[in-house]
Amino acid sequence: MSPDGLWSIGELAGRAGVTVKTVRFYSERGLLPEAGRSSGGHRRYGAEALERLRLIRSLRGLDLSLSEVERVLPGTAGVRAEAGVREEARVRAEAGVRAEALEEVVAAELRRVEARLAALRWREASLRLVRDGTAAERVERLRLIGAVAVPPDTDAMARFWRRILPVRLPGRVVSLVVDAVVPRPPREPDPEQVLAFARLHELVTDPRLAGAEFRxxxxxxxxxxxxxxxxxxxxxxxxxxxxxxxxxxxxxxxxxxxxxxxxxxxxxxxxxxxxxxxxxxxxxxxxxxxxxxxxxxxxxxxxxxxxxxxxxxxxxxxxxxxxxxxxxxxxx
Structure with missing residues (x-):
């Protein structure tokens, strides 16, 4: 460290492997603890700021938004770290993490990742379905899968059953029936399941079902x-x-x-x-x-x-x- 045991903004940026602009940005957001100011009024940082900056980079590396990072890490303005005590600084930085908020934002990001993976799996199976068909089948299959969202949902099937179930059926029973008769999209579908789902979607959204002869x-x-x-x-x-x-x-x-x-x-x-x-x-x-x-x-x-x-x-x-x-x- 410098003779006073603290780092300038440039020294902190160099140790963390980021730009000065990045350090300044997080400082202005109140996410980095300042250990003091120089005689000229410039920010000075201790080891705790470096540990906090590493935590921020880890959270951002998990694709968490800035607002989610701010939920996890409380503001640190005015917090002073003892110079040179790296392990204590690490412990203090980690202790500043809001555990409940971290659990919530990680769970939310996992749900987003799972949704993206589901979309990719469905897209892969759809591509294989089109690839493996004959020239005539490819056109039909493109039409079918083009009508289904990616990743798919079961809203159309639920509406189909709610429309045909007896009107006097209590809502509680309707929900139980719908939950039992509407299949959830497979997590890792094969091409045949994609085709079956697309044809099922076409069936339940057929406008002819509104006519008495098809109901x-x-x-x-x-x-x-x-x-x-x-x-x-x-x-x-x-x-x-x-x-x-x-x-x-x-x-x-x-x-x-x-x-x-x-x-x-x-x-x-x-x-x-x-x-x-x-x-x-x-x-x-x-x-x-x-x-x-x-x-x-x-x-x-x-x-x-x-x-x-x-x-x-x-x-x-x-x-x-x-x-x-x-x-x-x-x-x-």
């Missing part, structure tokens, strides 16, 4: 029924089917377990007793409700759910098939 049928025919009871009962049936794998093992058609819970959801919602006659009618209702739009939705969405994540459309289809098999066996 999915209600879950039960016209008449009095309790939507909340139906959807809550179906959620229980799907959970049971997923947990016990009854339908996949072929036991659902024998009655009991998930299949009985599935039928009961419809019966209780209608206020009717479960029996052979009701089950025959339910087979007909399900055939109408599980029309081409919903069927295509689940065909496209199935590969977008995470491995091991229950796919309600698949479970519903399996339970419906099991019910048809049971009804046919009873009729025979």
């Amino acid at each position: 999915p049928a209600p879950p039960l025919p016209d008449g009095e029924y309790r939507p909340a009871v139906l959807y809550e009962g179906l959620a229980e049936a799907y959970a049971l089917a997923a947990a016990e794998a009854e339908v996949g093992a072929g036991r659902g058609a024998e009655g009991g377990g998930a299949l009985d819970c599935f039928v009961s959801a419809y019966a209780v919602a209608r206020g009717e007793p479960d029996g052979a006659a009701f089950r025959r009618r339910l087979v007909g209702w399900l055939a109408v409700h599980d029309g081409p739009v919903i069927g295509r939705y689940w065909k496209l969405a199935a590969g977008l759910f995470a491995p091991g994540e229950p796919v309600l459309g698949v479970l519903h289809h399996q339970l419906s098939v099991a019910l048809r098999g049971q009804v046919r066996a009873g009729a025979g």
Whole structure:
């Protein structure tokens, strides 16, 4: 250090490997502690300023904004460091970090980085999708992926379900249904998942769905029924089917377990007793409700759910098939 144990602004800049302009800028922002002033009124700095400057450079190197740096590092005007005591200066500089603010700004930056990485992964898979297609497929695929944001969101799918769910369904149940039936975009998609997502987006945003002839049928025919009871009962049936794998093992058609819970959801919602006659009618209702739009939705969405994540459309289809098999066996 200089004879007085302090550094000029130029000496501090040289030790830190930055420009004098940089040191002056951070000093004027109140981020660097001044140890004193020269007889001519020039700023003088101690070891603590060097440690603080290194902290600032580290934070800026993590791409944190100046305002975020100022949240993490409190103002230091008037703080005096003991000259030459480097370890104590380092400890004081680090102790001046607002731990809670540092945690918050780092978490926020991580979220931004993750979003950028997700966009890059999606873009890479999209490029591979276009590259690997035929000349005719490339044009169609460009059109499809061009309609999807990067990284993609699921707002259009959520609106699709909110539009077709019964109007009398409580908001709490609507949110539960939407969360369960809308797949989250894969974190590391392959080209086929990008294509499936783009086609699913095209399906749910098709303007023809506004017409009655393309609108999915209600879950039960016209008449009095309790939507909340139906959807809550179906959620229980799907959970049971997923947990016990009854339908996949072929036991659902024998009655009991998930299949009985599935039928009961419809019966209780209608206020009717479960029996052979009701089950025959339910087979007909399900055939109408599980029309081409919903069927295509689940065909496209199935590969977008995470491995091991229950796919309600698949479970519903399996339970419906099991019910048809049971009804046919009873009729025979």
